[in-house]
């Protein structure tokens with residue numbers, strides 16, 4: 001499957017998920033998972049929480065979800081709720097924004113540690129048989145995900161001059177006393193109640209990478225938050241925060257009244273009554289979600305978002321009809337026939353009492369379907 | 380490339396589907412019980428799942444193919460799941476469509492008994508649904524019958540039901556004796 005081109009087509013950031021982190025960094029996977037919206041599975045965007053139960057979502061995601069259907073309930077725990085229970089989750093937004101800045105560096109450190117460890121093991125064993133796992137990399141030049149061999153993307157000098165995070169000389173901050181401690185000593189140090197530590201004279205190495213990490217990409221994270229604290233927030237506190245728009249039950253309104261609603265918001269009056277209502281309802285959703293974001297968009301930008309939503313929706317409707325009638329037989333045959341044939345061979349074997357009939361684990365991971373050639377007929 | 384359909388697909392749904400696909404291909408399903416992915420790269424909204432019959436049930440040894448069709452407002456609305464070829468099972472319609480509460484929204488209520496706690500919600504996922512369907516294969520729910528004849532057989536003559544299921548599996552695998 002060509003994830004890369006599909007992704008390029010969304011025109012947005014790459015698809016990330018907790019499994020980007022190596023398996024033995026379970027804590028980082030957990031951290032990554034907790035900072036994701038359970039609806040869109042992306043890192044939170046303008047997170048809000050439901051005062052009725054405490055679960056958090058992107059503002060837009062939960063507003064869209066509560067718009068559907070008559071029953072209003074938390075999608076995670078199904079406790080009844082309503083739009084008025086949506087509250088900004090300020091600390092979560094700050095955490096997520098900081099994490100977004102740090103993520104690529106954390107990821108680099110983790111992957112780097114793994115590949116160095118592997119290389120050490122390989123050179124110790126004197127074999128180089130293990131295939132290197134491919135991983136997704138986003139190329140900043142053309143915004144396309146590519147599967148690259150890890151060694152190809154690492155700059156030459158990193159071999160010696162950069163930090164090994166698993167290096168026994170690396171320093172970490174003790175979470176208890178905040179002093180620098182050798183990574184190899186940290187557990188013993190905490191167990192011993194934080195005694196003073198002897199540090200090696202050459203403590204530059206570990207610091208370089210962690211300093212980069214703390215500064216975020218190009219050192220921007222720090223300044224971004226500084227700016228926001230100094231500028232944006234004070235601006236906002238000087239004038240009362242804008243109020244969310246109230247929902248409307250359109251069925252009690254005349255056509256004229258619905259047009260009035262559109263006019264009040266400065267929205268187009270094109271299309272039929274159904275489109276007016278959908279346009280107005282979506283405007284309320286976008287507008288209210290925008291109030292929950294610390295990086296609020298301008299009204300003009302929001303109107304462009306609304307236009308885009310309407311265009312997409314119109315095309316979706318058309319596409320839906322088209323899809324109903326079309327059977328995608330070609331792609332189906334191409335991608336699944338061989339795979340399916342192989343499973344059938346296995347299943348036959350198992351039904352007929354031979355023992356190796358289980359699905360091969362990790363089947364889906366291989367890029368190429370397994371060749372079966374003529375086995376199917378001969379079984 | 381997505382080609383012509385590129386502009387038409389809702390990007391939220393597409394991103395969410397790609398995330399789920401990536402997770403399924405990275406981790407694989409628990410115990411390798413199923414695999415799932417888009418049928419063709421032209422359309423991320425049509426998936427196929429290959430499901431192993433659960434062990435210790437008459438479905439053991441079978442491999443079943445199901446088509447998953449996603450709405451453009453996924454995950455707000457659930458997807459549809461249809462076995463192709465159809466499976467002989469109390470909760471699967473003779474045309475292969477799966478009838479299971481996790482694929483029904485709280486609003487849409489074909490069976491009044493269904494608890495809303497078992498219904499679709501946008502935090503559900505393809506993996507959770509397919510695992511629910513696998514456990515449904517093992518334990519049919521007679522209250523939400525979709526194949527009436529099969530329900531009766533399951534209730535009144537369990538060994539004949541099991542024989543029919545096993546026969547169906549052999550036929551689907553092309554084993555004739």
Ligand SMILES: [Zn+2]
Pocket residue numbers: 037038039040041042044045057058061
């Ligand atoms: Zn979200």
Ligand SMILES: [Zn+2]
Pocket residue numbers: 050053054055074075076077078079
């Ligand atoms: Zn909740």
Ligand SMILES: [Zn+2]
Pocket residue numbers: 174175176177178179189190193194195
């Ligand atoms: Zn300490």
